Amino acid sequence: MNDLINSPDYLAYKFNFATENVEFLPIDRSEIRRVSSLSREFIDPNRQFIAVPLSELVPLLNSPDSALTGNPARFIFHTAFCSSTFLSRCVDVEGVSVCLREPQILLDAANAKRLQWRSKTTSLDYHGWPKLAMLLLSKHAEPSGKLIIKPINSVNNIIPELLQITGSGKSLLMYTDARNFLLSTLKKGETAKHTVRAMFDLIRCDFPHLANLRLTDTIHMTDMKIILTLWRLQTEQAEQALKAFSSTGMMRSIYGERLIASPLETVQAANRFLELDIPAARIEAIMSSDRCLMDAKNAGQIFSAQRRKEAYQKVEHFYGAELDNGLRWMVQSNPGTRLLPELPGAL
Secondary structure, eight states: OHHHHHOTTEEEEEEETTTTEEEEEEOOHHHHHHOSSSSHHHHOTTOOOEEEEHHHHGGGGGSOTHHHHSSOOEEEEEOSSSSHHHHHHHTOOTTTEEEEESOHHHHHHHHHHHHTOBOSSSSOBGGGHHHHHHHHHGGGSOTTOEEEEEOOGGGGGGHHHHHHHHTTOOEEEEEOOHHHHHHHHHHTOHHHHHHHHHHHHHHGGGSHHHHTOOHHHHTTSOHHHHHHHHHHHHHHHHHHHHHHHTTTTSEEEEEHHHHHHSHHHHHHHHHHHTTOOOOHHHHHHHHTSHHHHBOSSSTTOBOOHHHHHHHHHHHHHHHTHHHHHHHHHHHHHSTTOOSSOOOSSBO
16 A cells, blocks of 8 residues: 555556545556656556555645645646647656656546535545645655646646645646637547537536536537637636736746747746756757657657648638638637737746
């Protein structure tokens, strides 16, 4: 039991709400560095879970605050499809830092808040889940190294809780504009449209005026309207977080297209702000490596800004005026919406 909880060779993968067990997976650091997301499809879909009752883990919450604030985790939050995986790979440096990309257990903490969840077997409720999740993930930092976490975008509803837990830890929030978000989704095809609808169903729960929408209210919304509404909700959520934390010096924003246009300059700025102390020469070497440049959504492909531009042009040609009509609908339906936002706290 102690090995499961304390050894970095076991990942606290997810919380099973039905059984109230945390399910662990054996994993090694090379796998963590390799994958775009800490999901079983990338790790190993056949690897067996090892279940630990929640009651065995709740005592961890008695740990002193210094367990999380002494060497606080850094976060790369994002609004999806804005090159956050690329940035997370560039700052994941052996001997200096390690990045956990999209750990499921943080999404479980975010969903516990959406459900206003309370345990049936312990005294824990949704308020305690972010701290417990962070305690279970903190062991993956290398000895005297830094832990970076890039949560999935649906975790942004617990940004305040996570930053309060980690104290003085620094974080970045990446975002993109409406047109690039729309093109990025459409470029990926039907699978991405289904993914975006699932994201929308989660994130709308964070907005009281949308939480009680019926299935019949959304099922007739076109894919384009769902994509753009999700983008708007995420941008609003990101702006709220930045207004709260950028003034304290804890958080900065990065427009994703800036990273694409000026990768080295942007990564160096991220390294300085997050106080990672990665030597400049190592950053340059990492950014030219295949691992760093692997396409986050297409296994085995190297990312190319030119290939991305050409793919977007094909999407624009295929959809034609429908794209501009969708963007016009967003502005008309939501006066004041900036399709090319400039969020506070720019890095």
